[in-house]
Amino acid sequence: MNAIRVVFPSTVNLLCVWHIEKNILANCKPHFESQEDWTTFLSTWNQVINSEDEQAFNQALNFVGPLYKEKEKVLCYIRNTWLPFKERFVHAWTENCTHFGNRVSSRAEGAHAKLKQYLQVSTGDLHQVKNKICLAIDNEFNEIKTQLSSERIRVPHKCDNYFFKELITNVSLFALRELLKQYEMVKYGTMRSTCTGHFMASMGLPCAHKMISWKGKVIPLEEIHTQWRIDGRVLVVPEVGETNGGEFKRLVHELEDKYQEWPLSQKECVQGKISQLINPSIPLVLEPNILPHKGRPSGSKKGTTSTRRNASKFEIQHESVAFVEVLVIIVEHARAKVRQM
Structure with missing residues (x-):
């Protein structure tokens, strides 16, 4: 957010409401004893997020404070972590900017997931990764063209x-x-x-x-x-040289004019460089140098090639709750067996 504020000062930077809800889940749910109380709180919090104007937002917020005054840690977390950025996720402010219905980051994450399907492993070399990314982009481009052609002839x-x-x-x-x-x-x-x-x-x-x-x-x-609008969309990949052919020819003519003025030694040096570009003895894209390191990062697994990210806090919380629920079921089942005996 700090970088966007500097580089794109006129851009409206929204926050993902799905991730906000998951952060609320991870940090606030442990303070609620029953599922019913938690569901009620979550519904009240959603009323705050979905406030249509600033007045409705203030009313919803004033309702939350007295209702959960005994949950000071919950109120403190919301007040200090999220409310300073209310303009980035509350309807009263976000619905005044053009976001085309995108209030979550799922589209970007979907693109990441699709790319990982092509990469498959995290240990590919530079050449393999480059080819797989190009293949992913080409296939995505063709899918978009097909969908666009279909929408131009379909009438709902x-x-x-x-x-x-x-x-x-x-x-x-x-x-x-x-x-x-x-x-x-x-x-x-x-x-x-x-x-x-x-x-x-x-x-x-x-x-x-x-x-x-x-x-x-x-x-x-x-x-x-x-x-x-799809009437003016033209998805055509330009041939190599179409977009910058004029600029390239201008540079060649300029180089030719300068070449006549240079001394013989400089001409030979330029000829050698041009020859290397035309007939390179080594590939232009090289693997990065492998530098020695002090060992495997802490927490990493030996030989892993997974592209899966580390679990978020709310996912760890969910897994812990699921484990406890399974454990309770096993204990209850064991008790039932003992009673039968």
């Missing part, structure tokens, strides 16, 4: 009406489904009386309140954010 049944005329085959299916939800709110009268503006601000799509003004017309294509 429920969107096959005059209101969506300009959007069909020009907007992604995901965006059409989101627009259909808003349209059905207008159709069945389930929309709210006042517009918060959150849907339009966060998704880049017109909301139900906006659609009312277009009754009897069509949704204008220019009202759709470019994120959801």
Whole structure:
């Protein structure tokens, strides 16, 4: 977050609400005696996160304090760890920025998982890793092209009406489904009386309140954010030299002009370097030098090739709880056997 604040000062940096919930689970659940109390607390905390405006946020927060005043460690953890960053995960603030529905980091983690399927092991050399990454990118690119071609010819049944005329085959299916939800709110009268503006601000799509003004017309294509437009997307890989061919020729001409002015010794040196580039005797991409180290890092396993990350605190907590539950079942089963005897 500190780096983003310096390098991309105008960027809105959101926090993953899923990971926040898991951190709450790992640090707060041990302070609750029963599952029912914990479920009630989690529901109350979610009301804080889902607050639609600052006033609702303050009301929900003021409700949490007196209700759990005996859980001082829980309140202290929330107050000191998460509330200073409320603008990064509470709806009242996050729904005013364009995040296209991404409030968790699952898409990035999914991309990591897919890449690990290609890498398979953590001990591949530089050449193997480079080839596997290129293969993963090529396959992903082809999948996206196939999906894009499919969406340009598919017409969702429920969107096959005059209101969506300009959007069909020009907007992604995901965006059409989101627009259909808003349209059905207008159709069945389930929309709210006042517009918060959150849907339009966060998704880049017109909301139900906006659609009312277009009754009897069509949704204008220019009202759709470019994120959801597929009519202008061109997925073509340029041939090598297409993008920088002019720049390369300019450099060659400049080198040729300079070459005429250089002394013979410098000309021979340049000729040698150009010859090495054209016919390299050794590969241009080399393995990094292996430096001696003081031994295996503490906690690592000998001979492991797994790409699996270390477990998070909430995962360790979950495994511990699961182990205890299994242990209780075994003990109860043993007691039942003793009674039968």
